[in-house]
Amino acid sequence: MKDFINVLYRNHALAYKVLLFICTTFLIVYLFPKSGKFKYNFEKGKPWQSENLYAPFNFAIKKTDAEIATEKQEIKDKVPLYFNLDATVKNTVSNNFDRAFKSLFPDTLGVYKLSILKSAGNKIIDKLYHFGVLSDDFTYKPTKKVILLEGRVEKEQTQFGNLTEENELTEIIVKVLEVDNLLAYKNEFTSLFFDLVEPNLIYNKDFSASVLQEELDKVSYTRGSVERETLIISKGEVIEGVKFQILKSLESEYESQVWNKSNYIWIVFAYTLLVALALLMLLLFLQKYRLSVFENNVKVTFIFFNVAFMVLVTTMVVRYNSQYVYVVPICILPLVLKAFFDARLGMFTHVITVLLLGLIVPNSYEYMFLQIIAGIVTILTVSELYKRANLFISVGQITLIYIVAYFAFFVIHEGSIETLQWETFGLFVLCGLATLFVQPLIYVYEKLFGLVSDVSLLELSDTNSKLLKELSNKAPGTFHHSLNVANLAEAAANEIGANAMLVRVGALYHDIGKMKNPTYFTENQSTGINPHDELSPVESASIIVNHVIDGIEIARKNNLPDRVIDFIRTHHGTSVVYYFYMKEKKVNEDLNIEDFMYPGPKPFSKETAILMMCDSVEAASKSLKEPTSTKIDAFVETILNKQMSEEQFLNANITFKEIQSIKKILKRKLTNIYHLRIEYPE
Incomplete structure (x- = not known):
């Protein structure tokens, strides 16, 4: 028993995912309608695609709702x-x-x-x-x-x-x-x-x-009956009139007979298999292509919660009146997931959710086609969710796609537009308006799950915020350095397709730890006095290294998101404070290099790797004397090659090609910054 508890403790993250998977599966199955599924798909006015259909049992022909309403x-x-x-x-x-x-x-x-x-x-x-x-x-x-x-x-x-x-x-x-x-x-x-x-x-x-x-009470809901083994419809025969009503009666009778005590467990088991298979595909996708998300239980819970929530809302609407199923703003799901993660994860989750909803909605093929197409349009059109105009334009495009696709399906089914139900287009407009609710929903999710979206990053990038104002007052040189790094990092991120907003915010806050001892950093030494002259190299290195720890503490006190704190932790990786290391080495050959190393960890994403490159290059560029294009090119190559040789980017999913692109951007930007100007006459 003790060994089992130890194993469970060591694998608690995996055990949690298994429990979450099981609970979500049973919750979705519980929400599903309690009826069997007729195994044939048919549409009024269309030919019967299957083989000749014979009555499997005796059943009554039900009157249409319109006929019953007329009689009443x-x-x-x-x-x-x-x-x-x-x-x-x-x-x-x-x-x-x-x-x-x-x-x-x-x-x-x-x-x-x-x-x-x-x-x-x-x-x-x-x-x-x-x-x-x-x-x-x-x-x-x-x-x-x-x-x-x-x-x-x-x-x-x-x-x-x-x-x-x-x-x-x-x-x-x-x-x-x-x-x-x-x-x-x-x-x-x-x-x-x-x-x-x-x-x-x-x-x-x-x-x-x-x-x-x-x-x-005397009204009869049926008219006539069909005996077992009677030919109902032949292959290729057009489904209309009495034939259509007989098929609808058989479908209704079949579903009511299938769902009984004897096979209740089997049908629930079959539903459970389908739902479990869909959710398993989602987990496998996360494990293979989004490992960082998979290893974060909060993020996995967030994704599963959104899937279950969409199933819950759709089920409630279908039970109330299935005609309003298109009012449910399913496209909120890919919007939310794209805001917090990325487009590919949002699209994959959206498709899995739509496949699950296909089990409970009428006209499942039409529904799934419309929702998947709308999801693709959502992913392709919404690029910067924090820009309100982009959201309104995207919602308009999504609504238009719904209307066009529904119109096409209606013409295919009916063959004309004479009986087109224009009020359905109103449902799509309501769906579009409901999709605008994604903005307050993202805010709620940020508070509940501790996630960060581009909307919050935009707020954090405001240099008039309390923390950045404090940085500009206590350490003006560091603040100016952070602005320069932010500009460089944003340009580099745009070049290789990384999250430019995230890396900009990370660059603005990466050196906030220097506020604790601002004068120990050269960019803030305006009086010409260097306090390091009175300290040993080991003490000086300790103060320099500790600005990372101090920055993390300040960030946590000011409730900065973990995604931003990651930039503070990793912007020096495990590099060495080389100046003081060499200074100490001149007088002490037997020194411990770990006393001069940053605690790490190394950058573990494209964004954090970009910040390390831009921070090092911008800080060191201040030491260039009479900078020229040739000097800047060699200077950038030296610094980034040194970081690569130290394997600082080993854990970051960044390629050599992307690093070369970043080098080009940094060289061009620095050349523009340090270009020679004409000498003005006195």
Whole structure:
């Protein structure tokens, strides 16, 4: 047991990756839809590509969603509405009318006139309550069937248009009075009946809903059936009409029958194999081509997290409504990975993720084609993510590619553009807008995972930042030297395709350790006094070497990213402080060279190697007297060849060809800096 724990401890990084791999695999499989997959791919209007298909079992032919919706709508139109009728309301209104009539119309009108007016009022009441007065306003069609209930017993059937709504009161009064030539009394009757009329019909919502549901439950979702071994479709036959619906029914029935208790474990196992295989390819890619990323558990976790996150979001959208699957901004994944790593890693991870998503989305081939093409465009168009204009232009190009590719697929499937669903293009526009969320997402990832993107590097390159301001105040010579090194290093990085922004930032901060003892470095000795004159060569070398350690401490206190601290650690590699070493050797032959060596490590990337070259060349160039092009060329060759002979670049993935290109850049830049100028007259 103790031996096992020791082995596990020694290989804890690998054990973590295995655990991460297993957890991510099971998480993605858990998110997948719980159904089998129909083994045939088919599209409406296209020929059947497989062999003759016979029914593997008995199954019912399902109606289309449109057919079912039509049937349900017809039932909703036919099923009557039920209203409770209160017969006592009419009598109450009549009695109230008799009492109000006597007070409204004076006896001076005469008996005959009063009888005519009263008769008109009774006609109005009969007209209003012939079928009944509604208590609320409704929006049903006038032809909608209505059944009036009195004490749960059906009393009468009519149409909704025959019922009286309260807003029709004035219209009915006018019609009755117009027939009897009594329009002169319109205002009196209107004010009277607006106070007297009460509704006697109340909508029985529960009973109406129960009757409707009872009829809807009778709807059949199938029409006919197919017997086992019946020929469904022949090879080359066009899939359309009834054939298409039979195939869709078989697909649905097949998936529902495949996913049952007896083979649940087998299907989960098959899904697990596919997901594990895809994630394994991603790990192998990292191990073979991105070893530095593979060895960093935080970075591996970050990559796997993004893959799982994209699967989670897409799965949630598919479960809600698969029509919105193109709203999910999948292209955020290659954008994020390119911002933190490189284009090749971003593209490979994007393809693996799209392959996984192909298992859960409808029209998987169309989906994967669109997303892979969009991912390629993303990688090719976004070069400098920290420039907002570049991001907007790239998002516009991605959206255009989506629209063009979808249009092409639609024409291939349908053969025309008459039924083109233009709202789908709106989904692609929303996807493009969602892709712009990558900027705040990168910021969140930087804080959560401690990674550094070009956006943060741009902020760090600001010479007005607190730390660089402090450097310019305490060690102005070092600050000026750092600016020169940054310019040289950036030019060299651009020449060989390295990360120019990263190496520039590294150059700006590589000598911040000199702030602790600035006067011990020649570029800051403005008074002509050299404090090294009072120290032994060993003590002087110790102070010079310690500026690397001091720089790391200052960087960590100021929360500089590890990628920037790497430049501080490696910019001298394991080289020797040669001046003090030779000075001590003159008086002491038996000296330890390690006392004069920087602690290292050696540069382990193109960027850190570039900084070492540019730092050494720029610092030593100050000692050139009457520099000429020939002197500068020999000077650069001597310094870089010495570093190569000391194997300082052994761990950096930089080639001889790239070093030669860097030499050319440094020679040209230094020649421009130290070119002779004409002598101005006094």
